[in-house]
Amino acid sequence: xxxxxxxxxxxIYMAPKSGNxxxxxxxxxxxxxxxxxxxxxxxxxxxNMSRNEARAIASALxxxxxxxxxxxxxxxxxxxxxxxxGSVENAMPDDAIMNEKFNMFDSLKGQMEFNRSRNISxxxxxxxEAFLSKLQVAKTAQPIDYYA
Numbered sequence: 001x002x003x004x005x006x007x008x009x010x011x012i013y014m015a016p017k018s019g020n021x022x023x024x025x026x027x028x029x030x031x032x033x034x035x036x037x038x039x040x041x042x043x044x045x046x047x048n049m050s051r052n053e054a055r056a057i058a059s060a061l062x063x064x065x066x067x068x069x070x071x072x073x074x075x076x077x078x079x080x081x082x083x084x085x086g087s088v089e090n091a092m093p094d095d096a097i098m099n100e101k102f103n104m105f106d107s108l109k110g111q112m113e114f115n116r117s118r119n120i121s122x123x124x125x126x127x128x129e130a131f132l133s134k135l136q137v138a139k140t141a142q143p144i145d146y147y148a
């Protein structure tokens with residue numbers, strides 16, 4: 001096959017954008033970052049929470065795009081259980097050990113002390129502790145109505 005001409009080459013033309021490029025119709029609402037805190041704070045108390053609740057926090061953070069903080073809470077939700085035959089496996093959400101209550105602040109502080117003694121970064125643990133503090137404040141604070 002022989003190509004004899006290049007007349008058929010189509011050029012791509014991008015139309016310049018000008019003016020308002022927002023979608024027409026209706027009002028848009030601002031993203032309410034504090035609403036996820038209030039939603040989580042309704043059901044979760046950081047000083048008396050279960051590993052399933054830590055997993056719920058991790059899931060909510062992952063959905064909101066905060067993967068690094070979500071990983072810290074996901075790690076808190078993981079625990080090994082010993083089977084009757086002596087083997088070990090990850091606990092499932094319906095296992096009793098996943099619903100045992102513990103103080104997440106104490107858990108994080110213990111891990112931070114361990115990491116500091118081994119000269120390991122505690123940045124993600126400190127971020128998790130700060131998030132839990134915000135969660136406690138959100139439990140008692142009223143959400144802000146942006147349109148009032």
